Amino acid sequence: MVQIRPVACIGLWALAGFSTTLERLTLDQMTTQSNEIVRGRVTAVSAAPQGSVVYTRVSIQVIERWKGAAAAQVEILVPGGTANGFRQTFSGAPQLAAGSEHVFFLWRGKSGVAQIIGLSQGLMDVQLDPAGKAVVSRNAIREPMVDSNNQPVPDTGVNMPLFALREFVKRRLEVAEK
Numbered sequence: 001m002v003q004i005r006p007v008a009c010i011g012l013w014a015l016a017g018f019s020t021t022l023e024r025l026t027l028d029q030m031t032t033q034s035n036e037i038v039r040g041r042v043t044a045v046s047a048a049p050q051g052s053v054v055y056t057r058v059s060i061q062v063i064e065r066w067k068g069a070a071a072a073q074v075e076i077l078v079p080g081g082t083a084n085g086f087r088q089t090f091s092g093a094p095q096l097a098a099g100s101e102h103v104f105f106l107w108r109g110k111s112g113v114a115q116i117i118g119l120s121q122g123l124m125d126v127q128l129d130p131a132g133k134a135v136v137s138r139n140a141i142r143e144p145m146v147d148s149n150n151q152p153v154p155d156t157g158v159n160m161p162l163f164a165l166r167e168f169v170k171r172r173l174e175v176a177e178k
């Protein structure tokens with residue numbers, strides 16, 4: 001389903017009130033494990049139930065593609081949303097709004113549906129700093145996180161110039177190709 005390797009059972013997502021423990025992913029891990037990495041603007045957001053889970057379908061206009069097959073649009077699913085008067089939320093799942101710009105680290109599982117890797121970990125806001133330069137940021141995630149050894153760890157968030165993230169991804173992908 002979602003590439004987060006949750007410690008808590010994914011099946012519990014359908015039950016409101018349960019939290020998910022996420023495995024903290026490094027920027028390096030997100031870069032190599034993602035199928036696609038794009039900078040894009042959210043153009044549409046709509047929610048619908050699929051079985052017992054509400055998913056929000058998000059349409060993204062691609063501004064830049066750093067990894068993956070060329071396409072002007074990408075559609076992703078995010079767990080949670082409001083459909084038919086019913087609201088469902090999931091710990092760690094981002095909420096997106098039309099018009100917002102982000103860098104998306106995307107993963108496609110067996111279903112072929114694109115999802116943000118590590119839930120909120122793979123989503124970074126793009127904004128202009130006071131000097132007019134683009135920066136990417138993500139607040140620290142408050143949900144419980146563990147490292148690859150299942151030890152609790154804090155999240156530190158992300159804050160860096162857009163060009164620095166772009167160069168990091170480019171260099172990491174070049175190394176991975178060798």
